Amino acid sequence: MTIGIVGLGLIGGSIGLALREPDRKIMGYDPNPDAVRVAGDRFCIDSVGTLDEVSQADVVFLAVPPIYVVSALEAVRKAKRPETVVTDCTSAKNAMADWVMKIKDPTVVIGHPMAGHENSGAKYASAWMFRGAKWILCPVSFTDKQAVRQVESLIKAMGASPVRMPPELHDRQIATLSHLPHAIAGALVQMQEDLAAEDVSGGSWRDLTRVGGVDPNLWTQIFIENRIELARAIGDLESRLGTLKTALETNDDKTVRSFFDRAKKAKKAFEIK
């Protein structure tokens, strides 16, 4: 089996490492020679090819920044074999879903691995990146079922669990579960800088700000791409914190207590799973 990877950054590099096995041939492409070199040094791929060569694989993973995903898809579609399956890794499905609905190509499977790292580049790629992670796929009415199963089988080979959902549900959920945490972390590190005092933070702060310094280029694209759903998620958080703030201002310990009671129950519900 041959695998093509377009974009040899953190995610593309990790897909390569996670899929490298004697019976799979991994060919990678990246327009940036530095990215190609790092991915090669870290043994993420078996060989380097042109975009046209990589597009000949059985399955092609697109792991490119959001603003390039549609143009990369168009280029791969021109060059690929009819049976080549193409899947992407983009964190917001809006533009990609619009394009797929227009083109109606059954071999294109919309996807998004729920894994990452606060640093960028194949330098931080890991064969274990996707172990235990969910990998969302958004097949639509005309997506070929065999293509979806082929992508799912590769996802499982990487140690991840495929989950199917419609693109719009993906965007709504990921606004809360991924984009909002990045917005919060970014705001918190700015607050810490404005405190202008010795760093006396502990573990909870360290955890909440881990993703506070992510790549501005990539994350501006992601936020703008999913801006409607993310604005809604920020509004939801503001309203919950606003209720808590009013309770604090009015010394209303009953409301504070029920905030924590509800939170503990919610946290437990997700731990059982």
Add this chain to the structure above:
Amino acid sequence: MTIGIVGLGLIGGSIGLALREPDRKIMGYDPNPDAVRVAGDRFCIDSVGTLDEVSQADVVFLAVPPIYVVSALEAVRKAKRPETVVTDCTSAKNAMADWVMKIKDPTVVIGHPMAGHENSGAKYASAWMFRGAKWILCPVSFTDKQAVRQVESLIKAMGASPVRMPPELHDRQIATLSHLPHAIAGALVQMQEDLAAEDVSGGSWRDLTRVGGVDPNLWTQIFIENRIELARAIGDLESRLGTLKTALETNDDKTVRSFFDRAKKAKKAFEIK
């Protein structure tokens, strides 16, 4: 040297484990027999005593919930030797500082270790809890310098770094650096429950919600105790997220980009230290 620990929960138990050495005798007290049993089973203390007996130690650590800290201090002060040094571990210094300013006891050292765990009780206590952590002390004008140095030397023995600051600066900083993250985590887990969908979260969500299910009793006390500063910190976060939300609603990628640029810079500034 003898050490007394009043309150054998997560923090009291961890202090015992961190300080147990052949030349230190650790005596613990807790009104709850279950807590005493767990702390004994986990080897957190050398012996169990009454509150009066524990108060005879060279240094007494108060590791009790915020609403009990003043009454525990009063009880220990009645029973202790004149030279016994007393220090606490409370996450908000407001009531404690008021009491200290009124009593003017030079042997009382206001303190707060910046370490913890999302679960409660000596069951989760660890000898390594304070390794690499900051431990804030808030000596005031009349606090005995030798008493402060004695507490600092024990803090260092536990692997933590003592940091001195005034009580009001402690409360302002900890509102942002510790209490706000707990408010955010609590709000986020409630949002996840309301999403009512399969859990497809990844690493950033896991990190931001780790402390989402903390003990409602303890944390209601902490929040109410530091309610003025925490309400201010929530307002500060709301304003920053509000700016980002407006930028998203108006498709203003320049503002989103400068949000991430500033965050990356701030994150880096704290990583260098």
